[in-house]
Amino acid sequence: MKILFCVFEFSLSFALVKRFSEKEIDYEILNIAIMNCFSTYRFILFFCFCIGIANAQQKTPAYKNQDLPIEKRVDDLLKQLTIEEKISLLGFESKAVKRLDIPQYNWWNESLHGVARAGKATVFPQALGMAATFNDPLLNEVANAISTEARAKNNMAVAKDRRLQYMGLNFWSPNINIFRDPRWGRGQETYGEDPFLTGKMGTAYVKGLQGTDPKYMKTAACAKHFAVHSGPEKTRHSIDVIVDEKDLRETYLYAFKKLVDAKVETVMCAYNRVNSEPCCTGKTLLQDILRKEWKFGGHVVTDCWALQDIYEGHKTLPNSVAVAAEAIKRGVNMDCSGLLQKDAINALNQKLITAQDIDNALAPTLRTQFKLGFYDKAEDNPYRKYGIDSIANTYHRNLSLKMAEQSMVLLKNGQFGDSKTKVLPLKKEDCKSIMIVGPNAASLDALLGNYHGISDKAVNFVEGIAGAVDPDTRVEYDMGCDFANTTDFGGVWAASMANVTIAVIGFTPVYEGEEGDAFLADGKGDRKNMDLPASHIAYIKALRKGTKTPLIAVVTGGSAVDISAIEPYVDAIVFAWYPGEQGGTALANLLFGKSSPSGHLPVTFYKSFSDLPDYNSYAMKGRTYRYFDKEVQYPFGFGLSYSSFGYNWVQQPKAVKMSSDKVSMQIEIFNTGQYDADEVAQVYVEYPNMDRKPIKELKAFKRVSLVKGKSKTITLEIPVEELQKWDDTTKQFKIYEGNYKLKIGSNSRDTMLEGSFEILK
16 A cells, blocks of 8 residues: 555656646645655655756756767767657758757758848859859858858748748858850859869858858858769759769869868769769769768768659669668768658668668768757857848948959950940940840849849849939830840830940840759750840841941850850940849949959850760860860950950979979069959960870969059969879879970960979979
8 A cells, every 4th residue: 555655646746847847837736745745754855856857857968068079969969869850850851859959940942142042132143154253252252241141041030930941051052063065054053164163163152151160150051963963954864974084083073072172061962873873872972982082071962852863763773762771871961852751761670771870871960050050059159140231231232243243254345337446345425325125134034043032122234224324314225026036126216326235135044044944945944056046136137237336235144155146246245144133233334434344254155066075975075175176256264354464474383393282483464455454364284295184274363453554463373283183094193294384364265475384203
């Protein structure tokens, strides 16, 4: 009987303790428990028991202890999670674990050229346009602004308990695939065709996004798509990309290695196969190279629904359970779908994986969350105060304008009639009437590109030009033509009465882009030819026939196009890319000389797709300026200025040993023209005799601001390790001894200075 009474008494005591620990004391239960304590001794024991349990429950778990190393905190959290909870955290829609105070979190987030798909945000020029600046410090500043806006949005959303997609702190950007073929619609998302430029711009972006705080990442960046991924869009879910190791290492993996060295937090595996291994379950890429060779310490995320492709498209594994097991064993940590959340438990029950495999898969993403401060006190985070005034503010808007101004490329600047001066820049006093025409002149799409945010301050080309001139200037606008009709046009008569006509033509992201997004593209997002729309070409010809004053073409787009069809009919050509929210103001500043054009092409403008190898071939032979030996429209690195420049040697490079750190040189650049302007000095290397060497390669560049009539001396350096090439015999990189030639100028074709240096053993 005494035993039963003690059990009953203990049960009541436990109920009290539970309520006490939850801060919901039920005084009726308290009275009953105390009444049943028949001795002072028993009451004291009971009271001590309550206090002990309560104190134990109030002790901070190790994973919330900010003074512990991250690895210990991750280990502790893994021990507290059940296997089902762990699996629920392996998908991009991570579930809440309320008992451990883990809120739900959506990992799917984009910031290609500004915080994307999350409402109001600063929209910077499309990635390819930013690459055209050849200004990696400026891109670093842009990325820092993007991460500031991201933190502010997240702070505001979390305060309202809005755990929405696109409101998180990790971003699946940048896209550092090599733009190997201009047919690829998604090439606009990249930094162009050159591995070196891509590595420099990508590294600057990652560092700006992730910040410099010694303890907390500002946001987490992602290098995608790993690897050898650049079209065709139509077959991306099933294609087996065959590429030899020399092209793989020297071209397709170069920038990924640079970003891993820069401590990028995330790598996204691609849809395709590489040499018969699906990228998201391939041992060679994910294990041998990324983890073992490069020592990557972040987490791997799949491209969205890429795991389904493995058994449905590639058919290399029989079903989703086998794919789940293989992905986890090969090193996938986060699934942009629900496959792992659904089938990892089945793979475990079928003994295809172990519980330790699941821990290994989850640990890296937990580590990322700890770095971002998810489990720490908000007041200890240096980014906690970012709020509404950090989003789309004046400073960020001006930064977008600066980037857009530096991105636009002047392709032609001719003379009109008997004039001995160039058409551009326009003199406002000579432009009493201006006609603005073209289907992209007032287009929001032509500003934004793909993967974009939303701005309430966007300035289209019509608005930018109208805002740049005095109110007593007559400015007219007419759409003029569409993307299909080649015979019916508007605005020609009005253009005949204007002092100058500005025609904004080209593409928008519905005609080139990702599969599904570019819904009007003939090739599932890709371009089937380099031609401008036939209606635009016909319209330019009609304008030329109907006007006797200067005609300026502004072309929007995210890839190389055939300019030759309009070049004879216009007096100047500006390639504007997709220039972001301030594109209209940037164009107006350029046209009227407030800024001098300084963008340089990060891609080659070929004459025809017929000059290129088959689109399905990933061999680099015959592709990009590094291996293309035919005539082109405009070479890689090309871009005109309103000014002119001269180059002189100050100090030529000296011979170096293979063990040396760098090759160093000094040059003086003169602004010999009549305008203050920026020059982009580009250093190209020609290699000594070796197997399958490139024709030349960009290995250093620097943007220099010069006042007219003045000069600057700059130092350019090439790390010796940048000159290493893959040796197929030894299966490793090698620095070759011999004589290296230098070609220095403002593009890859036209040389201003020549030099050489020798590498000795």
